[in-house]
Amino acid sequence: MSTATPLCLLFDCDGTLVDSEILLAEVMGEILPEFGLPFSARQYMDEFRGVRFQTIVQTLESRFQTLAEDKFTQLEADMRARMEARMRAELVAITGIPTALEQLSKHPMAVVSNGPERKIRCALESTALGHHFEGRLFSAYTLNVWKPDPELYRKAAAAMGYTPRQCVVIDDAAVGVEAGLAAGMQVIHLNHFPGEEITPDGAIGILHASELPTAIANLSTNVPADV
Structure with a gap:
């Protein structure tokens, strides 16, 4: 039974x-180039929607340059802080x-x-x-x-x-x-x-x-x- x-x-x-996707796309389009990884909001929407942030960074590193060992932690922390502020204000x-x-x-x-x-x-x-x-x-x-x-x-x-x-x-x-x-x-x-x-x-x-x-x-x- x-x-x-x-x-x-x-x-x-x-x-x-x-x-939240467009907010995240815009935040990534701002912050990734600051760390030497060329990126645009459109690129996130076209290629990386829903993908783990670390995977996105690793893919960009393979295309452009490898971040210094301690830079990923700073990059992710800065991205999360900016994203949370955008979400609380606009989501x-x-x-x-x-x-x-x-x-x-x-x-x-x-x-x-x-x-x-x-x-x-x-x-x-x-x-x-x-x-x-x-x-x-x-x-x-x-x-x-x-x-x-x-x-x-x-x-x-x-x-x-x-x-x-x-x-x-x-x-x-x-x-x-x-x-x-x-x-x-x-x-x-x-x-x-x-x-x-x-x-x-x-x-x-x-x-x-x-x-x-x-x-x-x-x-x-x-x-x-x-x-």
């Missing part, structure tokens, strides 16, 4: 819940997300992000979305595994008490969609750039957060739990 369990919703943060929720979260409130929900936990908390506080998640925050920096590695989503699911097939990943970035599919979860791709990005096979593409409740309702709303 098996029991029915509601789908567990695992949300990415940046670009999925909060409109807003992705259009349609507050209403969608209210409509989905009967589902268990968590945030699963490649960002540090402090940044996730800042984002949720700045946009008044934190009450939907009640501390169910899973940071790659805490768990020491980054998307596109599927283990980040798998660890979050296990901590929430759900199997991968009982979970739905909602993510806007290619690295997150890839991670969710590889984790064996159902995936909804919030595609902000339909003219430039293609939703991968196996994922469900939506163009606006207002479509999210219907997309989830169209999935199996009761997935049998493993015996």
